[in-house]
Amino acid sequence: MTHDHDLELRPTPAQTEAALNPPPGRNGGDLVVETLAGLGATTVFGLPGQHALGMFDALRRSDLRYVGLRVENNAGFAADAYGRVTGEAAPLLLSTGPGALTSLAALQEAVSASAPVLAISSQIPTAGLGGGRHGYLHELPDQAASFRGIVKSVHTVRAQSQIPSAITAAWKSALTAPHGPVWVEIPQDVLLAETALPVVTAVDATPDELPPRPELTAVAADLLSRAARPAIIAGGGVVRADASGKLRQLAEKLNAPVVTTFGGKGAFPWTHPLSLQSWLEDRHTTDLLEDADVLLVVGSGLGELSSNYHTFKPRGRVIQIEADLGKLESNHSALGIHADARLALQALLETVQERADETARERVRTLLAKVAERIAAQELTLEQNVLASVRRALPADSPSFWDMTILAYWAWSAFDAKAPNAMHSAQGAGGLGYGFPAALGAAAADPTRPVLAVSGDGGALYSIAELATARQYDLNVTWLIVDDGGYGILREYMTDAFGQATATELSRPDYVALAESFGVPGVRTSPETLEADLAKALAAPGPAVVVLPAVLRMFAPTHLG
Secondary structure, three states: OOOHHHHHHOOOHHHHHHHHOOOOOOEHHHHHHHHHHHHOOOEEEEOOOHHHHHHHHHHOOOOOEEEEOOOHHHHHHHHHHHHHHHOOOEEEEEOOOHHHHOOHHHHHHHHHOOOOEEEEEEEOOHHHOOOOOOOOOOOOOOOOHHHHOOOOOEEEOOOHHHHHHHHHHHHHHHHOOOOOOEEEEEEHHHHHOEOOOOOOOOOOOOOOOOOOOHHHHHHHHHHHHHOOOEEEEEOHHHHHOOOHHHHHHHHHHHOOOEEEOHHHOOOOOOOOOOEOOOOOOOHHHHHHHHHOOEEEEEOOOOOOOOOOOOOOOOOOEEEEEEOOHHHOOOOOOOEEEEOOHHHHHHHHHHHOOOOOOOOHHHHHHHHHHHHHHHHHOOOOHHHHHHHHHHHHHOOOOOOEEEOOOHHHHHHHHHOOOOOOOOEEEOOOOOOOOOHHHHHHHHHHHOOOOOEEEEEEHHHHOOOOOHHHHHHHOOOOEEEEEEEOOEOHHHHHHHHHHHOOOOOOEOOOOOHHHHHHHOOOOEEEOOOOOHHHHHHHHHHOOOOEEEEEEOOOOOOOOOOOO
16 A cells, blocks of 8 residues: 555655766765755855855855855845745855854844844864864864854754755754744865765755644633723734734724834834834833733734833733744733744634724824824924935835834834835844845845845944945845944933943945945935935945935933833
8 A cells, every 4th residue: 555655755767866876076065055955945145164165166066046245244134134035044154163153143133033044054174073172273162052042943963964954954943933043064074075975856844833722812812802992012923924914804803903013014004093003112102002901912022122111011911922932921921822923813813703992093093193292392303304205215015124223213113114024124133234234135035126225324334345245246225324423323322321422433434435436326315315316226226325414313212201
């Protein structure tokens, strides 16, 4: 008797021929790239190094597209963005020691934002593994130890036969909810040695599903159906699970106002009559959420930013749906549902009762009017006009990537992303230098749409070398650099705290001339001409730089009062 799964395991004639007669000249690096291709990868990011040359030589014999950046951390940011916009695990090829360690900040951002990145690093030769001090170039006593506290999983290879299984396990880990970065390391000699192993042809790494427990969703549905003043906080987990449509259906069925976190921008339509938008750093929003008798939190851990710096103290019942087990009830007691947002929202949709509520939309209008009144009283017309100009210039279907800069902090609260998965920033880990290299990764994923990157002049200097990458691969990214002569937000923080700022002023280059020296068109703009200059740059193919000299201010915080 033959079972269906027996047929699936039986090799095809072509696979048998490839197995019996593998092409000559292959090494351990070929097993890496063959496994990646078998898993469905089409593009890899990275930077070559001496111990990793076996992998990079194998790229020459593969159909994988390689996008090489100039700094490993920037390559990690590019892979992060590729993973965010495609939902696929983005391969990141790195060398050993300094090359590997330089990617740590990018991997911290990836794990904070649940971006699927498959980092594959070389290692010193096998004989040096185990912590002895052999004096190999780039040697660390335990390289993997530097990554265990950051990535989802670590996989160390010691023989060529382990390569396909290790990479497959890592791929599955990266794409199992919650998504995140993973680490594979392979010794130099394993990568360089000739291999007689057959070509890797069939790889299955289907990620595990994370469905909710039905008894929990039954209780949640009952609470929401009987609520007098329900409200919803939608986080990045809604976007990553492609669940924005289900969220909208549930909100409308419950007549529940929805606020999106900064990582969940676009999860709910900005202009919907139930949309509280993203004004989480506002006491009026905090008050409304605290007043909810049942609060549904989907795909958010209610961390520092999402809780208005931990001033949020819910008085009603909280229901939290979260794929990351470590974030479940980590900040507030709740009915905790460990599940993928899409599957949990679907379960709720099937069981909640429709609620009539004549006051919900009026409460939303009142809240947004209070927020607008508070901002208007602070004389921040320049900042609002600049952000509005960026929104008008950027096509509705174009993604944007924001560095840690004052305009980005405004955008977290005040920018209409227009669509799910369209606005991304480094607010997960909060490191500088994310915007431009991340935008390059997104442009590599989809060359049909222009991509916007936004940085301050301080953050821009972290990734200025990637102008060479943008030009080399002709990536369709327009980079807006807001030049205020230093670390603007730190200047503001220090002045508020100490009366004056220290170490925040920067000598910087002429960004327009510097861009042009890379062969990238540059233009210096003003608040009045920003919309036109930015729209023109976005409409032209290839990379461009737009520099806006301006000192922007943040709106006053509400968590300190």
